[in-house]
Amino acid sequence: MALTDTNSWTGIREELLRRIHDRVWEPGAQIPHEADLAEEFGCARTTVNRALRDLAESGLVIRKRRAGTRVALNPPQRATLTIPIIREEVEALGKTYRHSLLERAYQPVPPMLHGVFHASLGEDVLYLKTLHFADERPYAFEERHINLDTVPEARQRKFEVSSANEWLVHNAPYSRGDLSFSALNANEDTARILDCTQGTALFAMERITWTGDAPITHVKLIFAPGYRMRSTI
Amino acid sequence: MALTDTNSWTGIREELLRRIHDRVWEPGAQIPHEADLAEEFGCARTTVNRALRDLAESGLVIRKRRAGTRVALNPPQRATLTIPIIREEVEALGKTYRHSLLERAYQPVPPMLHGVFHASLGEDVLYLKTLHFADERPYAFEERHINLDTVPEARQRKFEVSSANEWLVHNAPYSRGDLSFSALNANEDTARILDCTQGTALFAMERITWTGDAPITHVKLIFAPGYRMRSTI
DNA sequence: CACGTTAATATGTGCATGCATATTATCTTT
DNA sequence: AAAGATAATATGCATGCACATATTAACGTG
Structure with a gap:
């Protein structure tokens, strides 16, 4: 023994x-x-x-x-994956990071999110479209909705210098979140934005974070072709 | 306070x-x-x-x-995701599970895996191609390599009734594993197998498991269109 | 002054013990 | 015999203490 x-x-x-x-x-x-x-x-x-x-x-x-x-009868196969801040992920690859804000608007809650961002919120949602670059090449395209009821200070932020992601991480810590991953074909818009051909398979990550019962933000990240999300068990 | x-x-x-x-x-x-x-x-x-x-x-x-x-300066955003056994995942959806073994062969180690499955292994690798169904519709397509040096008992198994995944989970527990997720376009073969049109974006998961230093198995799972992998933070 | 040695310190971990709490088994009571 | 009260038991957790270990700061020597 x-x-x-x-x-x-x-x-x-x-x-x-x-x-x-x-x-x-x-x-x-x-x-x-x-x-x-x-x-x-x-x-x-x-x-x-x-x-x-x-x-x-x-x-x-x-x-x-x-x-x-x-x-345990069926040892569940758990993996903890760390979702890095995109800037750090890019810099870890030895590339220089940059992001550009494509759109910033106050929009009504999109129907897709009515269930989570209660419809009663009306117009109080900040919508952001951001493109993240690695070495001047598109790395990920981000669409984000921020609940201004929960994070009113976001109204004052331009999110041009520091990204919404980083700002929120530091200023609106969440208690829980839902996360999902999927694959999608690049449509005309995303193909143009991510500089790839239409139809290319892209890796997407969607996330909604909450503090208590109040939703903070919804993000959809679509990564440039070839992206792999790695983890260890 | x-x-x-x-x-x-x-x-x-x-x-x-x-x-x-x-x-x-x-x-x-x-x-x-x-x-x-x-x-x-x-x-x-x-x-x-x-x-x-x-x-x-x-x-x-x-x-x-x-x-x-x-x-912590940048609270890392960690998510633990549970990778279920496909049968359980399908049954949890209220659908009936079935799988069919498309191919079972002893193959040389594919070049892609030379780094992990040491080339010296020669022919001692069992290659399996399996299709998983949910309610008789293709759910996921699996390609697997099993290291017969580590799990010689696998040679005796047909893997027609119980899937390789389940058998391995119960008979060759691993100590660690590498996991990665990506998106890919369906090629002619996978489109045919998964019953979708060529070019469709598919969600793929790749996994290599080890016990100590010895690789046990490599799996590549390609899911049918529309698959989402969910998790909570 | 440079560099290696030593001491101080904050966390890491082990032990013995006692009580809390959830769950099961058993013993009542009707 | 069925239902409810009660006891037994395995884990959960808190305490106070001691010592281990990693890391930093202070020190001293050439």
Whole structure:
């Protein structure tokens, strides 16, 4: 038995992981209580708890009070992806970033968003169209709606120097958000803006952020051809 | 000062969050040490530690030994997305799932994967082409390479009844993986297979999983038109 | 003054313990 | 026997303490 260092919580986590991987404990099976494991590893229950909590967080085991801990039947395949600020993403590629504001207007809430941005908001929505460049080549096209009820200060901002994204990140922290990714064919407009041929498959990301119950902003980002969003599990 | 319940670690986390959101502590600024906070909240240092650890995990604060804790300058926008087993995803939509194995062959490692599946593997790679259906309509097209050095048992499997994905999830747990998403235009083959017109923008997901240093499998999933991958922040 | 050594300090983590809480099993009561 | 009250139990969480470790600041020596 290749013993890992079993008196650190990470060590214990590794050992538990090994037992799950090696099917010492089958999927769905119950594993010993914290107290027993603590005794086996010769450590405090707190330490085992820490390890189990961590495994539960990553979805590998399911814990319920009184019911005990069991190995997850279908270990959900979770990936955490970091959505960077576009400027940083571009600069990380070693390219110079620039953005240009194509349009800034006060618009009625588009029908698509009536469900989230309550229709009662009337005209109080700021609409922004921005193009992000990497080394002077179009990188992503952004359409954004900002809820002025939630973020009235946005009215004063031109968003010409610093992008709306960065400003909002720093000034209107959100508590939760919905995110979705899709593929779409470039229409005439986006093809022109992103400098590609019509019909090209483009990667799109849509996001709505909220603070509490109030929507802050809706963004749709359409990336230039060839974009890949990467992540690790 | 709207006081939250400050003698639970979650309560303390909320209060700290509030101070960050309300800019009591500006981005980049140092926040008091655990000991001071513990005294202020009248709780044990451990409890404050727990709260701070959690905030650090979600990227809102940066912690360094001796250097202290400071509010993150650019709170990274992290999203955890769960990659479901296709069958479950389809069934969750209330549709009936079916898959069909289009091809099963032992192939040399494709050049694209030489970097990961070491070329020395020679022919020991199982290649699978699978089509997943939802209510008898194509849902996703899957191309997969399985490293038979790592998972020799796969040689015995036909993968006609249970899909390779499910079998691998249960029989070859991975320790890490690379994931990427992109958009592509349907070529003649994929258009035929997914029953759409050539050129349609399709959402694709690529994934390589490893156990330790040994690659297990590479999958490329191309979804039928209209697919959206959703997540929450 | 440059550079390596040492001390101070903030977080990281372990331990023993006790109580809280959710959930299940068991024991009543009707 | 069905329904409701009660006890048992496994995890969740807080406490106080001690020591480990990384990092910075201060110090001292050539």
